[in-house]
Amino acid sequence: MKKLVNDPRQVVREMLEGLCDLHPGLALLENEEVVVRAGLPPPEARPVAVLSGGGAGHEPAHAGYVGPGLLAGAIAGDVFTSPSVDAVLAGIRAAAGPAGAVLIVKNYTGDRLNFGLAAELARAEGIPCEVVVVADDVALRDMVPPDRRRGIAGTVLIHKLAGAAAAAGQGAGQVAAIARAAAEELGSMGVALGACTVPAAGKPGFTLGEEEIELGLGIHGEQGVERGAMASADALVERMLGMILADRGLGAGDRVALLVNGLGGTPPMELAIVARRAIGLLRERELVVERAWAGNFLTAIEMPGCSLSLLTLDDARLALLDAPGEAPAWPGDGRIAPRLVLAAPPAAPAPAASMGPLAPRLCAAAMAIAAALEAAEPRLTELDAAAGDGDLGISMARGAAALRAMPDAAWADPPIALAAMGEALRRALGGSSGPFYAAGLLRAARVLPSMPGPADWAAALQAATEAITELGGAQPGDRTMVDALAPAAKALAQGGLAAAAEAAEAGAAATTAMAPRLGRASYLGERAIGVPDAGAAAVAIWLRALAKAAG
Template identity: 75%
Template sequence: MKKLVNDPRRVVREMLEGLCDLHPGLALLEGEDVVIRADLPAPAARPVAVLSGGGSGHEPAHAGYVGPGLLAGAIAGDVFTSPSVDAVLAAIRAAAGPAGALLIVKNYTGDRLNFGLAAELARAEGIPAELVLVADDVALRETVSPDRRRGIAGTVLVHKVAGAAAAAGRPLGQVAQAARDAAAALGSMGVALGACTVPAAGRPGFTLGEDEIEIGLGIHGEQGVQRGALQPADALAERLLGTILADRGLAAGDRVALLVNGLGGTPPMELAIVARRAFALLRERGLKVERAWAGEFLTALEMPGCSLSVLKLNDERLALLDAPASAPAWPGNGAVGPARVLVPVPAAAASSPSTAAGPLAPALKGAALAIAAAMEAEEVSLTELDARAGDGDLGISMARGAAAIRILPETAWADPPTALAEMGGALRRAIAGSSGPFYATALLRAARALPATPSPADWAAAFRAGVEAVAELGGAKPGDRTMLDALVPAAEALAAAIGRGEAPAAAMASTVAAAEAGAAATTAMRPRVGRASYLGDRAIGNADAGAMAVVVWLRALAGVISSLETPAPG
């Protein structure tokens, strides 16, 4: 496992130094891995100091939540290791005034012992101190008693509740009670798709097969309560959330806040997909989702996976969640609407395309379906070729375009201009990335250049117009290693062959040959535009996938035209 670290023994200190460099509202204690608010008032004027912490590797927790309305300070231990008693006591001394300190602790033995002893020492020095344990991991509901469960990502919501209560000037006892009530109303559960690597260890804490996951794990790289087969995101969200709701006794009519937490290696795309199902399931069961957040709040280094947390709300708790707060990692109040808003797409301006099938309709449809079949047949080869110098999506894009062509209505084939325009619209809607706009633009430009009953010369002119549209849209030219390296020579060859009076089948044979030669030439070209240009000389040796796609559909079209010119046997 490669990591951007210097000395594994100094990762925590260097991380905290970087965090404080980035955020001037944070200050770092000399000699201790403790971050406190840089703007704390004089001790006599300080409200209750809400402190939290634990092992590092859970970033942005815990220092990311130091700020007004949240934590007064955070204590960082080594990766996945509780901070020392002295570090916690130093944080209490640095952040607390006569109002005292509240320590929010995730329910792990090391954290309970070190934070608990530090609180006892603080009291002996005359600093009021209380401890609140968070044990929100419902995955352990059949393994240990509720008071022995682990504290995981839901702890962040307890930080917010306690921080707001302290900022409101409440005394220590009331701040602690608000935090304990929130912890008691909270349930969380996680799933991992892989392990994480502690810098000092240099190897993952466990290994999983390609189709295996760990269900109900903690936040220290340990295994879960069960290993199972990989399931779709919806199924996993339902399992996590179903366990939380059952354990917490949440039912229709309850008001809740939802936290979708990434474990360090899960992209926002996947967290949003999980959030989507979590929202739907909560609403299906009649719960009212009043606040929600998705992102990385309390991680396990680079572990892929997520956890869900649900906090039962009342008016007081909601007000504390909504109270003003500012910290590097706090995302805001998380207000959500009662349902997803869908806005209808404005209709296009009305047009009156031809609907009566003309004499060329059967041939037009046959040619289009032949092209679709060719594209589907070459999906894998185009994907493999595109993956060598691009993002590997060309094959599936062409297959999607083929599927869109197949479902066009019969009216789409009324005449050549209508057919090209309808195909262009279908490809525009079906293909994302660059291929869709290129082909749609070419077809629409060609459609405008065609009469209803075109001559071979009209077809050649329309083809040239479409190729010019691609060049204008993309800003490329022959020699840049793009589809134009096949299109431009093909258009020139077709125009020349038609000008010589060649029959359509012979003219198309020349067109295909020119496209094949142009596509083959891209093998030795250095790409100058598009995503392949980022590779420079590394792309040399493989033909351009877009140019090869042109060859595929031109060959199919040539085959159709040749069959039309060949007399039927008998």
């Protein structure tokens, strides 16, 4: 286990200290793991205090939602462990006044017991106290009664509704009634792609195969209701949303808020893909998506996966979601609009040209290059992965596909063909390869006559090499594609294409012993030595294919 912690027994306290250090609107109780709003008014002037909490490991919940218009305080237990009765009672005393408190509790036995007993003790001290239990996990619909379901990520929306109602001056009973009614119309479901590791345990809670997932899990690192096969993001969204919609009885015309929640180990890229399909599916079924959020709201440490939550809306509930609220983890009002896709400005039309005598040979040479790059994809991927990000193989394969897709008119004569290839590769190649090849081909096209001789081709390759060195700053010896291009350009001027291919292959091989000075490989320093540069190898591959095609 590798985690950025000190003593596993101090994880929660040190985490809360860091959170409060970062956010001046938060204060930490001296002897309890309780975060409250800093600068609360005197008790007699306080509105109803909305508090929540539970075990740590769900960050940014729950302390991340402490702030005006949301929670007045949050109580943390050990990782995935309910806080003690004394800690909850300390939170109530620190945040509540005569108006009382409303406790938002996720439906787990420990939380219900400890928050419930703390509420009873607070009432005995004269503090009005209401408890709202959230049980939004629809994955348990066929296993337990609705009031026995788990509380998961949809709880965050209840925090916002209750906090807004309290900030508006409503009494504890009213705030609790609003929260309970919303919790009754809330549904959530999650999927995990892997397990998480509790710091004190030191190992994952379960193991999954490469093609396995857990569907219908809670938020404590446990297994789900069902283990299934890995599927696409769209398929998983459709299954989860389908269960939520069926359970909640939602359909055309219903107004909803959507929460796409990461479980801690899912990157924003994947959450956005999930949100895209979730919003699209709801709209296809003619639901009205009034508000939507995507991000990490209530996690399970570093678990890869996500959950979806839907809350039915009316005007009153929507107004509470939109009411002012500020806390470290609250993302804002979640307003969305129909997807806006703008047409890109068209490129200037290429000048018309008649087909020259070299057109068939130019096209054949380009197809030979495309075939060689496609065949070399695994090798280029392997080389690039050793000292880069491993994408050069697939990038070159995309370039080959772009060459194959060029229209017949693109091969009219050599200058037109090189310019068209530069434009095609600029669009198709990822990373730095696209700009480099485009710059080289466009520069070569400008110096090449329509009926070139051997010296003209040599001058074009030299011009291309110069364009690439100017753009990227690389020189021979820096362990880049220039180490193959520069000797090839010199050899082409002196001995033809076969000599150029041999020189490129020798140059690429020489990079094996070079320490990189430019590009992503330069971050590895001498650790890159021992493997040839992938960009230089690609140059050698297409030059050899070109030499064979030219006979």
